[in-house]
Amino acid sequence: MQTTFSVEHIRKDFPILQRRVRNDRPLVYLDNAATTQKPVQVINAISDFYTNHNSNIHRAVYALAEEATEAFEEVRDKVARFIGIKDRQEIVFVRGTTEAINLVAYAWGRQNIASGDIIMTTEYEHHSNIVPWQLLAKERGARLEYIGMDDQGTLILDHLDRYLQTGRVKLVTVSHMSNVLGTITDVDTIIKKCKNAGVRVLIDGAQSVPHMKVNVQELGCDFFAFSAHKMLGPTGVGVLWAKKELLEAMAPFHGGGDMIREVHKYETTWNDLPYKFEAGTPNIADVIGFSAAIDYLEKIGMDFVRKHEIELTKYALEKLSSIKGLKIYGTPDLSRRGGVISFNFADIHPHDLATIIDEDGVAIRSGHHCAQVLMERLDVAATSRASFYIYNTKDEIDVLVSSLNRAARVFKL
């Protein structure tokens, strides 16, 4: 009862959840793995920045610039605290997880990956954790290899062991939670194995940090990336965390203002961390908006977030598995699964399904979810995907289920 009350309370903070769509149906937003909605606190923080404090940061001496710089830099401390990092200099603001991974591939990869080396990822990665490594591998004459998964979407870590034995693996880069299957990766074991072998590890936390408590320092990986917009924050803000000694040794990614110490005609020296990796004017207003998002999540607590999502996922899995002809992907083990459910419904193409249930105000995702390697592994062209967050309710899952039943009638199943 307490939980229901809290979610009702939470929903009031999200203006968009009052919206009606299509045939005047209440919006049922179930595409949270793509991006989450924003509470009024985040919207107001951005608006307040532009209304009252807007200026560029780090150089000017006037009042506005001081306020803006202070507000911006406070977010760095907040982010560090939120993911359990002690040293604020290790927090680099980027545009999103994609940019964070590209930064590592470019700046660390070019210095550390040589011909014949192996980079390992998994079969359930987002394109953002495959393509940058393909580009790097091609450029350096290295190889990209995959840790396979079983039919329930759990990684087969024997594959990793076998490759580690070759002594050629330089980096293992895995998502903390699959954006399609919801599988929570056993990163502890992966990091332990890699540490023993002296191999660097990058964790893509785009789907984990928004949904569960993550302590990056305790994880013991080398690089960690995530995005603000999947955790109530604005688009265009992401975080790269990396160990200081790695950031120090890495060459810059982008050149420009803010990342320099001294620029001469033919030579430049770099600014201190993290500014060496933050060329150009950053996304100041949205970083400040992100701060409000972290406040919001801290207020309700990440344990509540995880507990609520487990409850919703359990309910949804029960309801969906009772629909004849509906195939659900991923593990039934809720302790190893986040609030993401991918499925296919008989021979209805996911795009047709999404269009039909959109008529009932239900927003789910259809397609390859930027995970075509996984689609190939599952031998499907596409899937439908429902993904949950703090403001979703069991009633909304009921709407999804009745809408799916309507689709079955349209397609005469």
Next chain:
Amino acid sequence: MSGNADIYHEMIVEYSRHPSNYGKIENPDISYHDSNPLCGDSIDIFMKVQDNKVTDIKFQGRGCAICMSCTSVLTELVKGKAIDDVKKIQKDEILGELGLQNLQAVRIKCALLSLKVLKYGLYTYLAGKLKDANADALKAEASALY
């Protein structure tokens, strides 16, 4: 104004399960492939040409009901037609045939992928036949039709 769900009428559902002219032609005069990067729909069209007429046409591919039914209708329209008439086929003809005039913008690419493949294939073929070095201009023309 018809709702979006109304687009899934009997004919579309039927075509999605039993598309017309589905399959492959051995040694086709024209063969062309394209896909929609956003949704993964993928279409191959094969044609036989004789005396400036499309004597046979088949397609293969994976796609949603909209894509499969529009491709079916397109192949039915094209079969037996003179090339000059095929060149004149416009999107409204296909959409009209299936009552999809009001198809929402995000789904229009599903409906028109096959028309794009057909026109690209045809223009590439014509460019080769005319030994016209300017195949790109012809493709641009095809693209504009799409």
